[in-house]
Every structure is written in C-alpha cells, then in structure tokens.
Amino acid sequence: MSTFDKQKINVLICTIGSNPLPIYVTVKYLLQENRNDLDMLPKPDQLLFVHTQDTKPVFKNLKEKIIGLESGIIGNIDLGNGERNRDDVVGKLTNELHKLEESYDIASINLFYTGGTKPMSVFSFLAVEEFVGEKNIQKIYSDLHPEHAVIAVGKNTFPLSDGKDLRDYICITIKDLFELHKMQISNQGKETMTFDNVDIVQFAKRMINIVREDSYNSWRNSLGRMSREINNKYGLNKKDIESMRTDYEDVYREIKNFFPINWSVVSESNASFKKVIEFLHGKWLEDYMLYAIQQIKSDICLSEVRQGIEAKYELRPCELDIVAMKGYQMYLFSCTTSSEIKIVKGKAFEALHRAEQLGGSHAKVVMVSMLSSKKKGNRGNENYNDNLMKDLASFNAQYEKTVSLIGYEELENFELLTEKLKEIFCL
Template sequence: MNATQFEQYKVDHLFLLVGENPLPNYVAAKLLLHQGGTAYLVHTTDTLDEAKRLKDSFDSAFNVNFLPLNDYESDAYHIQKEINTKLKSINNGKIGLNYTGGTKAMSAHSYRTLLYEEIQDKTGKVYRRRNGIIFSYVDPRRLEICIDREDNERERLKVKADTLQIPLARIFQLHGLNLKKNPTQEPELPELAQELVKVFADKAKVTQWFDWYHNIFCPEARKENRKWKNKTDLAKLFIPLNKLPSEIVEVFRDKQLLTSDDNLALAEVKKIGLFTEIEDFCKFLDGIWLEHYVLEQIKKIANSQVITDYGLNFVIPLQGTKDGFEFDVAFTRGYQLFAISCTTASDKKLCKSKLFEAYLRAKQMGGEEARVALVCRSDEPDTLKAEISNIVSGNKIAVFGCADLLNLSDNIIKWIFENDRGAK
C-alpha cells in the first residue's frame, strides 16, 4: 500500500459520521486511523446496521465505540452533548473527524463541537479553538481525501489505485449483501467467445449465427415454453451445423464436440468437462459467452491497471425480489467499483434499461465513485450513452458497442484512463 502521504494526518481517535453508504467511512478509517486506534461510529437509529457492519469489516484492526444519536440527528444540543461526553473520556492521542457521511446537521454540529471547546473564564462560559484536530472528508468526484488545515486551506490527498485496495466481497459485506455463490474468475470457452466476437463484427456472419441459433439450435434444445429441455433429453441431441460460420464450427471441432458427420453432440459438453451441465453450455450460446469474453479482457489487463479483484456472475439476493440482482462482470480498482452489464441484444430500449439498472445498483454499493459500462451489440453506442446522460452524468457511464468488441481490453483501459483524468 502506497499510503505514506497519509501518515502525518493519521490519528489515534477518529470520529466517523455513518451514512447510508458506509464505504467512505471504511476508506477514511483505513487511511487515517492508526492500527489499534479507536473509531467512534456516530450513527442514528436508521444507520445502526451500517455501523455494525463497519465494526465487523474492521476485523479487529481498530477498537470501535458506538456513539448513537438515536433520532436526534438534527438536534444541535444532543449532538454536541454526546460528542463532548466522548471527548472528555479521551486522555491522550491525536483526534480526528471525518464528516463524509451522516446528515448535514450532523456534519455541521459535529464539526463545531470538535473545533471549539467550552471553558470557564472570569466572564463565564466561553469557547476556544482546539488545537491539533484533523478534519477530513472523502471527495468522490476526485477520489481524494481532503484535509481541512488550520490556515483555512485544503490539503488534497489522492487515493490512488495502489493506495487502498478493497475487494468486491468487502463492498458487498458493508451493505449487508451476501453472494449466493462465489463469482467466477476464470472465463469459460474463451476461444469460442473470441470467435463469436469476430462473427459479431461481420454483419453477414452474425446473420448466419442468429439464423442457426434461433432456427436450428433452439427448436431442438428448448421446450415450447422456451425453457431448456431436461439434461436427459439434451444429452440425446445431435444438432446440424447448417450454414454456421466456419470459425465457430472449427472451435466445436477443436473442442471435440462434433460427431464424424459434423453434428454438434451436446452430450460431449459434459463428458469432456467443459461445463458441469449441458444446460450451462446452452446458456453460454444464448449470450453468456459475452460475459466470459469481457471477463477475459479484464483478466488480460488486470496487472497493468492495478486491478486486484474481478469476477463474473455476482448474484445478489435482494429483499422483496425473486431473483435478486446480478452484476454480469465487476472489478475494483483501489476502492472504486466498476460494474459492467452485458447483452448480445441491440434493442435500444433493452440496452438502456440494463445500463440504468446496473448504474443504480452500482451507485448503491460503490457510492458516487462507482462507474458503470454496458457492452452490447449496438451500432450507435454514443447515441445510447447520450440518451441516458440526461439522467446519469456522462462521466459515470460508458457504452461499448459492436465496433468496440474486438479491441475491448484497449477500450476498457481508455475508460479507466478517462476516469482517472476526470478525477483530477
């Protein structure tokens, strides 16, 4: 961790105002609180759960004191009283306040309480400025921690990708979300996905692909209700490859999935261990292949772009929903969440819907720092982005269309670079 610039601002006691998104609190504690120091989690009744998850996330690295305001988050007297009581119990060590979270009233009154102490002199009760308090907040637009100096200037400390690396599981845990299963980190059938990308770049070949898939493969492999047939029936299928692009046929042949008369034998998929179930292979052909292609592109650039955690198929249960929500592909760079939604569709309405839903979920977990991209088959990705930019700030989203797929890893690097440049 390259965090030497934060050393002079580290404290032994850090007051944290807990809001609905605990991620900034976690970042502030990791960068501004000495190991073994004490975090004071100033929370309301509504943010008690967030405070508890923060405590759990610290993994005994810090001592934790809860400082409940209950339902008095806008009560100046109550806020001052609670913080002053805690301050009087601190006998030594450097003190700080990070006021990123919480309500505006909590920020204002907490700041004022820590900035001035009440004393008695000949004239009675007066206030004087405390010395040595470190005031800070996390700036999500610039990816910086800002330190308020005593000369009324502001010190901006860049939180670079190698300064603090937070895994995806930690971000989910901070929001009380447990994944249904471990995400996939190794792409499946990358050779087939690569060839399908090349096919999708050729209008004639992509027509051939969809003609084979919808008119030959699906009628054989699906029931009338569009669900896949059971594994016994799927294992009996030998599907002709009429007019299928030769590149795809060659991958099937190389993977030993063809019979002697060049039919696709679905039973071989499970027999040679390509997929656990034949239905998974059917889903792969149905469009999941694009997610695996994107995962392969992320994996390829991970080291050069300081991406330490990435994966596919983050299935997140959500209360009140049947299936929850799924991030197709996601990675963290530093503490910043990047989420990518994938679809082989070109329908504008569907593409916009997927992008917007992914953005809402990513913002919920990654805050204002979160970035979202859509990888799709659109020939007009810029138009798609423009049409949603009136709802979502354009610098927080990206759209990669058909023409971007062949060089997707380079385009993702460019996206990351533009994000870094915009955060300066």
C-alpha cells in the same frame, strides 16, 4: 488527574450514511503506521461513529469489519431520529468528547464527514468547533473524494505520493465489498474462460457479425428456440435435447470453425446442453470482456476480476456480469448482445442501481452492448450510444456517476477494445 498524567489520544469521528465503504477505506488507511503523513493525519486511537436509527445496522456491520483491522477503541453516538436537530447532534457529540477528555489528553480530532446527511455533517462540525474552542487540539475535517480517490483536507490531499492515489494503498476483495453490505455470495464467479478450446477473440469476431447482420435472422431464431427451452423447463431429458438437434446443427454450421463443440458433446447431458446454449446466447460476450480485461490487468493495477458473481441481498438474488477491483474501487460491467436501445438502457439502469448499492459514488459502471457509437446511414433512428448517453444523463446525475459505454466499434476490434478499457480504468 492533571493533563500531564493523561495519555494523549487522537480521535476519529465518522458520520455514517447508507454506504460503509468510504469509512472502511479511510479507517484502513489511517490505521497504517508507516505513512509519511502521520503529522497531518494522525493514526486514531479512538473511533467514534455517529449514526441514526436507520444506519445503526450499517454501524454494527462496519464495527465487525473494523475490529479485524486491530483498530483502537470503537464508540458510537446514536442520534435516533434526531439527525436534523442541531441541539441534539451537537449536545450528544460534545458530551461524548467531554467524557473522553476526563480520561485522556485529546491531541487531535479528525471529523470524517463523507457519510450521513448534510445536517449531520454540519452539526458535527459545529460540535467539534464548540468543543475545541481555544484548546490546543489539532482539528481536521476530511472527506474521501469519489473521483480522485484521495482523502481531502481543505486544499491538501492524501496520500502524499506523486502519481499515486488511495487505490494504490488500500485494496479490498470482492468478498470484502459484499460483506460490508451484508450481501451473501452464493457463487463467487470465475476467472477463467468457459471453454478452454475456444479462441474467444476469433469466436467473438464471428459472433459479432452474426448478431448484427439481418441475414442471420433464421440462425438467431434457432438459437432463441433452444434458449427458451432451457429457461422454461427445470431439466431437459434426452428426448427433449434430441428434439433440438436440427436447431443446433443450423447454429453450429455457421460457427464450427470457431467453436469446436459438436452435437455429441452438447447432447451428453442437460448440464452440458444448458452450458453451451447459454454461452452462445450471450455469455460469450462476458467471456470476451473478461479475457480483454485480463490482458491489461497488470498494466492498470487491477487486483481482482471475476465474471458471473451471484449474491443475495435481503434474500433477493442478483447476478453481476463482471466485477473488477482497482484497489478499493469497484468497476461493474453489464453485458448484452442486444442492439436495441430500450433493452440496453434497462440493463444500464439496473447496473447503476447495483453499483450505487455496493460502492456508492465511488463505484464505476461500464455498459457493453452491440450499439454503434453514432448513427450510420439509415440504420435506425435511436439505436446508438450517443443517444443512450443523452438518455442516461439524468440518471448519471442522480447516482453521481457517468456510465462508460463500450459498443460495436470497440468490440469488433480487440486492440481498440483494450485501449478503451485502459481509458476507462484510468479515468
């Protein structure tokens, strides 16, 4: 068959690593037909995924999601354990391209090299160079920039839109994100406040003072005893709940002007008691942050915000305090009412690991705690956010992301908090 009789096709080659998100986002964008950059980034007709034995499950899951996008033909190249073997990678990839050339006239080849190991990317590049040679085929080498949310091709970036980036064009849901990573959602979380009759801003101001002040030690002890009871027992009966009435009355006395939920309501059932105590013991901070994010949601183009998502990964359960989506980018908020740097640091490490698992270098982490920004007076030697940032520096480099910190100063001032959030979301 002569070249003139063959159908022209555009080929997209993607090297696959452990994180499928960049490939899914890029493919979803490239498959759009109403783009103003089609000459420079042609819509692919043939998708080729290069994977190893270890990333074969990632390919299979990615393929299932991409089929739903009405994509072109999907093929794959299994490198087995030979991703570091130059001849193996170059040979398999060029062989696949030659097969395509027998049936089609290849107009362009776009090698998207964000995923996979460096040797895979380098050897795939060499394969494309070797195959194209002097042929009249457009060569494109592309990468999804994790910080600027653009597809980079040399010095050019896409989309070609002033003031916009890829997050303005590609939106995925929290459900999509979890499914991409084969995570099962057991609780999709919530978008509303735990208690409709509580002014969460005023309540949070009161709780912040109580949590931080030494004079409220006995108050915290009473709340702690009730919290331990609900955690230690599968279900509390009426007698168990009644035995904690004194502790609840001690706690309620300090917050009754901001929390109109008295003992008769709290003690109705094990469920109602647990709901109230968990809220008072720390869930209120998640509600407060959820409310603050919702107030600026439209200003910063967030597509989805949810609190308390529960999921399973390889049968291991995990709970995410707050997840916000800006286009395809995930912001993971971890919240604690602690002002002890060791506890906050542990939560930050956990959030970094989870964010890396779900979004790789494209995900952002926000740590919310009662730590002050800087050391004040003689209050502690290490319990402040400037110190925490230094401790996290090596982990930030390991995970290729910086943890944003929100502390006491921002939490006690709602206007300052929303400004800080806008700053974080617009970085």
